[in-house]
Amino acid sequence: MKRKRTSRIPGGAPTLTKKDFESDQDVRWCPGCGDYSILAQTQHIMPDLGIPKENVVFISGIGCSSRFPYYMNTYGFHTIHGRAPTIASGVKTANPDLSVWVITGDGDALSIGGNHFIHLMRRNFDINVLLFNNRIYGLTKGQYSPTSERGKQTYSTPLGSLDTPFNPISLALASGATFVARSVDIDSGHLRPLLKAAFEHKGTSFIEIYQNCHIFNDATFELYREKEFKTDNTVLLEHGEPLVFGAEHDKGIRLNGFQPEVVDITNGEYSTDDLIVHDQYTEDTTLANFLAGMSDTSDLPHPMGIFRSVRHPCYEDLMTNQIQTAKERTGEGDLEALLNDGETWTVS
Amino acid sequence: MRKPVEQLEEATILFAGDSGDGSQTIGTQMTETTALIGNDVATLPDYPAEIRAPAGSLAGVSGFQLHFSSEQIHTPGDLCDVLVAMNPAALKVHLHKLKPNGILIVNSNNFARRNLRLAGYEEDPLEDDKFTKYQVFRVELTQLTRKALEATQLTTREMDLCKNFFALGMILWLYNRPMEYAMKWVKTKFAQKPQFIEGNILALRAGNTYCEATEQFAVSYDVKPATFEPGTYRNIEGNMATVLGLVAASHQSGLPLVYGSYPITPASDILHGLAKYRNFGVVTMQMEDEIAAVGVAIGAAFSGALGVTGSSGPGLALKSEAINLAMIAELPIVICNIQRAGPSTGMPTKTEQSDLLQMFYGRNGESPVPIIASSRPYDCFDAVYEACRIAVKYRTPVIFLSDLYIGMGAEPWKIPQLSELPEIRPDFAVSADTGNGFEPYLRDPETLARPWAKPGTAGLEHRIGGLEKSDVTGHVSYDAENHEKMVEIRAEKVARVADDYPPTEVFGAQEGEILLLGWGGTFGAIRTAAESYVAGGLPVGHVHLRHLNPFPNDLRDILSRFKKILIPELNSGQLRQLIRSTYLIDAIGLNKVQGQPFHVFELHSKIDEILKEIGHL
Numbered sequence: 001m002k003r004k005r006t007s008r009i010p011g012g013a014p015t016l017t018k019k020d021f022e023s024d025q026d027v028r029w030c031p032g033c034g035d036y037s038i039l040a041q042t043q044h045i046m047p048d049l050g051i052p053k054e055n056v057v058f059i060s061g062i063g064c065s066s067r068f069p070y071y072m073n074t075y076g077f078h079t080i081h082g083r084a085p086t087i088a089s090g091v092k093t094a095n096p097d098l099s100v101w102v103i104t105g106d107g108d109a110l111s112i113g114g115n116h117f118i119h120l121m122r123r124n125f126d127i128n129v130l131l132f133n134n135r136i137y138g139l140t141k142g143q144y145s146p147t148s149e150r151g152k153q154t155y156s157t158p159l160g161s162l163d164t165p166f167n168p169i170s171l172a173l174a175s176g177a178t179f180v181a182r183s184v185d186i187d188s189g190h191l192r193p194l195l196k197a198a199f200e201h202k203g204t205s206f207i208e209i210y211q212n213c214h215i216f217n218d219a220t221f222e223l224y225r226e227k228e229f230k231t232d233n234t235v236l237l238e239h240g241e242p243l244v245f246g247a248e249h250d251k252g253i254r255l256n257g258f259q260p261e262v263v264d265i266t267n268g269e270y271s272t273d274d275l276i277v278h279d280q281y282t283e284d285t286t287l288a289n290f291l292a293g294m295s296d297t298s299d300l301p302h303p304m305g306i307f308r309s310v311r312h313p314c315y316e317d318l319m320t321n322q323i324q325t326a327k328e329r330t331g332e333g334d335l336e337a338l339l340n341d342g343e344t345w346t347v348s
Numbered sequence: 349m350r351k352p353v354e355q356l357e358e359a360t361i362l363f364a365g366d367s368g369d370g371s372q373t374i375g376t377q378m379t380e381t382t383a384l385i386g387n388d389v390a391t392l393p394d395y396p397a398e399i400r401a402p403a404g405s406l407a408g409v410s411g412f413q414l415h416f417s418s419e420q421i422h423t424p425g426d427l428c429d430v431l432v433a434m435n436p437a438a439l440k441v442h443l444h445k446l447k448p449n450g451i452l453i454v455n456s457n458n459f460a461r462r463n464l465r466l467a468g469y470e471e472d473p474l475e476d477d478k479f480t481k482y483q484v485f486r487v488e489l490t491q492l493t494r495k496a497l498e499a500t501q502l503t504t505r506e507m508d509l510c511k512n513f514f515a516l517g518m519i520l521w522l523y524n525r526p527m528e529y530a531m532k533w534v535k536t537k538f539a540q541k542p543q544f545i546e547g548n549i550l551a552l553r554a555g556n557t558y559c560e561a562t563e564q565f566a567v568s569y570d571v572k573p574a575t576f577e578p579g580t581y582r583n584i585e586g587n588m589a590t591v592l593g594l595v596a597a598s599h600q601s602g603l604p605l606v607y608g609s610y611p612i613t614p615a616s617d618i619l620h621g622l623a624k625y626r627n628f629g630v631v632t633m634q635m636e637d638e639i640a641a642v643g644v645a646i647g648a649a650f651s652g653a654l655g656v657t658g659s660s661g662p663g664l665a666l667k668s669e670a671i672n673l674a675m676i677a678e679l680p681i682v683i684c685n686i687q688r689a690g691p692s693t694g695m696p697t698k699t700e701q702s703d704l705l706q707m708f709y710g711r712n713g714e715s716p717v718p719i720i721a722s723s724r725p726y727d728c729f730d731a732v733y734e735a736c737r738i739a740v741k742y743r744t745p746v747i748f749l750s751d752l753y754i755g756m757g758a759e760p761w762k763i764p765q766l767s768e769l770p771e772i773r774p775d776f777a778v779s780a781d782t783g784n785g786f787e788p789y790l791r792d793p794e795t796l797a798r799p800w801a802k803p804g805t806a807g808l809e810h811r812i813g814g815l816e817k818s819d820v821t822g823h824v825s826y827d828a829e830n831h832e833k834m835v836e837i838r839a840e841k842v843a844r845v846a847d848d849y850p851p852t853e854v855f856g857a858q859e860g861e862i863l864l865l866g867w868g869g870t871f872g873a874i875r876t877a878a879e880s881y882v883a884g885g886l887p888v889g890h891v892h893l894r895h896l897n898p899f900p901n902d903l904r905d906i907l908s909r910f911k912k913i914l915i916p917e918l919n920s921g922q923l924r925q926l927i928r929s930t931y932l933i934d935a936i937g938l939n940k941v942q943g944q945p946f947h948v949f950e951l952h953s954k955i956d957e958i959l960k961e962i963g964h965l
Binding site: 023025052053054055056057059062068070072073074076077078079080083085086087088090091092093094095097098115116119147176318322323325326327329330331332333335336338339340341342343344345346347348 | 380382384386529576577578579580581582583592595596599600604606608625626627628630631634635636637639640642643644645646647648649650651652654655669670677687708763764766802803804805806807808809810811812813814815823824961
């Protein structure tokens with residue numbers, strides 16, 4: 001299902017390094033912010049993608065994460081709140097050869113830009129969307145976000161927030177996303193290959209990245225992020241493998257009716273044969289939706305990795321096809337003929 | 349014996365009926381035929397917002413007015429010589445537009461008690477004495493059409509769908525126009541439904557023969573062809589001219605056109621029109637909302653394409669933040685605003701020019717954006733082309749203003765030669781020619797335009813965005829002095845667009861008592877009024893502004909040559925406010941905010957009033 005891209009660098013790829021992708025601008029996130037790691041991992045994988053850096057475009061909205069393009073020595077566009085998907089759609093349609101990356105946050109993508117987010121997913125441009133989810137508004141100094149848990153006490157909700165949070169993975173799946181994944185800001189070993197997989201996926205690739213804002217929402221993801229907790233609280237999704245987790249690989253996820261549940265696979269009652277076996281390539285979204293729902297409850301580990309990866313036609317390719325077909329059918333547009341189309345008369 | 353034919357200089361006809369009666373169709377066909385036989389013609393469709401309001405109701409009346417002449421004309425006419433009313437509601441809505449002694453043709457089959465009640469008539473109004481001042485023709489349009497079609501396989505309901513062509517057949521007879529063009533259209537239109545080809549052509553002929561045969565119609569009329577400049581002509585609606593202007597700008601500049609839009613009356617026809625031209629490489633994207641629609645235009649511009657979006661007032665309100673982004677990022681996009689009556693949803697199917705101040709000022713911060721307005725249906729071609737040229741040359745969003753009246757109105761258009769079209773040169777940056785690497789805000793010293801470097805160009809990687817830019821480098825800057833400087837540079841860049849304009853044309857008196865200063869779709873009414881004063885030797889001039897921001901450099905001088913400046917507008921005085929504040933001139937307004945265009949007589953009465961005041965009449 002995956003398609004390796006051929007290098008678009010004529011005459012073979014010049015060797016680029018991480019440094020080539022670092023801009024001359026000082027990075028200005030709070031010291032200790034998870035964004036630093038995501039930036040470093042992204043810069044790290046760029047030289048491996050086999051494309052020249054002038055073909056790379058980073059587009060962001062507004063928010064802490066959206067400063068990201070300024071720090072990449074590629075083409076970049078820091079746009080307006082929530083609208084990065086729309087601008088990325090225009091960039092990609094106008095030039096399908098570009099590698100387009102959208103950098104967004106939970107407020108940017110799911111609140112003010114929620115409408116664009118779902119439509120971006122269903123159109124399936126070949127672009128990559130990295131959602132830095134820290135469950136808080138950082139740049140505006142600490143209001144609850146659409147991924148904050150209900151009851152969240154913030155400056156704007158001193159008595160607790162009232163609304164149910166979005167599950168970004170479920171939302172992306174429901175919107176028809178063809179590549180849906182989750183990772184963690186500081187887990188370079190997990191995030192880097194995932195970024196590459198997103199790039200290699202032909203279609204819109206969506207990665208939710210658990211990201212820590214230690215100023216306004218510290219430790220919100222500590223169970224899934226910190227070494228001492230994450231082995232028991234996350235489960236790695238690997239295609240064709242049963243869902244096993246735990247420090248000792250002692251636990252698994254099985255389906256009990258319609259409910260995923262944690263079972264012990266060491267006491268003889270259950271074995272790996274009883275567990276859900278991950279299939280990221282299946283067209284049917286039922287399994288992916290089960291897995292997505294696991295993070296909505298407190299008693300299940302959060303899946304990490306690729307929930308779904310399927311190949312669907314891309315919007316920009318379909319557009320190119322329409323243009324090609326029209327040109328083949330009616331010939332390359334002739335402006336003079338167009339202006340003189342229909343009933344005309346001549347005055348001499 | 350052939351009935352007598354009376355020669356006329358001009359005529360105005362209004363077709364009106366239920367939305368489903370096909371008034372727009374036969375109005376368009378009458379227009380096409382009339383243009384093809386050489387008259388000058390101007391049209392005004394007037395239809396309800398509801399797709400099918402209840403049959404026979406006042407809300408459901410749809411009208412189509414056309415004015416044709418053996419002279420050059422600029423408007424669809426004030427009052428009508430002929431009103432075709434397919435039902436009592438159409439009569440009630442439009443009777444006030446019929447001239448005394450005008451011809452009133454009614455479908456008498458639709459004047460039963462029920463229809464009369466739906467229109468709010470207690471009795472048959474045609475029995476009223478006041479109708480003696482019109483030439484009333486009661487015609488059993490429905491029955492006659494059914495009779496003409498009785499040999500066909502059509503159901504009664506299908507036969508009734510053809511009765512508009514019976515009416516068209518009558519009008520073609522009345523004005524001595526051939527039926528061939530309408531027949532040709534019917535054959536193309538209903539190629540998939542041949543039963544309607546037969547039905548409509550039979551109805552058309554029957555209507556024509558009816559007039560010839562019946563004693564009701566004693567005379568017919570003829571309007572000789574008008575004199576046009578040599579050239580090839582076609583009939584064109586404003587929105588179609590906008591479509592062609594955009595395709596032409598894309599073709600001539602070599603920039604692929606990417607048009608992002610969201611359906612909205614009266615701009616949707618531009619999306620529909622452009623969607624047909626994939627063979628020109630035209631990309632149309634119907635997006636999830638107005639913001640996404642302008643977003644793709646901005647993204648396309650960043651990629652090095654001609655990014656365009658189109659909408660009407662409510663859509664422009666939603667797009668304003670994104671337009672501001674294009675302004676500060678200094679990317680060329682064109683935003684088409686086909687104005688309709690506001691505020692809010694307002695009256696979506698009625699015309700107005702009340703978005704001018706919104707276009708000038710409807711963005712946060714100091715946000716200068718060039719604004720260009722088309723003045724008549726065919727002028728949309730040149731005006732939107734000019735908008736594209738300025739956008740590309742100055743790397744700026746440009747707003748193109750049209751309105752429902754000219755967007756949906758039609759008139760003959762002299763098709764331009766490609767060689768006459770101004771050059772549009774993208775001049776992309778290809779290399780960083782300074783020692784400091786690529787500087788995205790290093791400006792052209794003459795135009796102050798910044799370089800346009802498209803992704804994919806090696807060595808020109810750069811970052812832009814909505815945060816304030818440092819001069820030259822484009823880096824994010826919060827520096828106080830720099831911010832003020834950048835605000836000034838952006839204003840100065842847009843001000844310099846005026847250096848690109850040709851001298852402003854003053855029609856009629858070059859100096860004197862009254863200057864009529866207009867903009868946009870009011871051109872026709874103002875020019876028609878101006879022509880009559882000029883013909884009478886009165887010191888009245890007319891300037892119609894195409895460029896609204898910045899104003900032309902020579903406008904101050906022109907304004908100073910007249911004692912009175914009269915600004916007629918279909919709003920409460922928006923251009924007047926701008927002119928007064930810019931030039932400290934006590935301009936007078938003539939304002940109408942009814943969702944309807946000016947009648948020429950409304951201009952006459954205001955101009956006469958001023959001329960009297962200053963002792964000239």
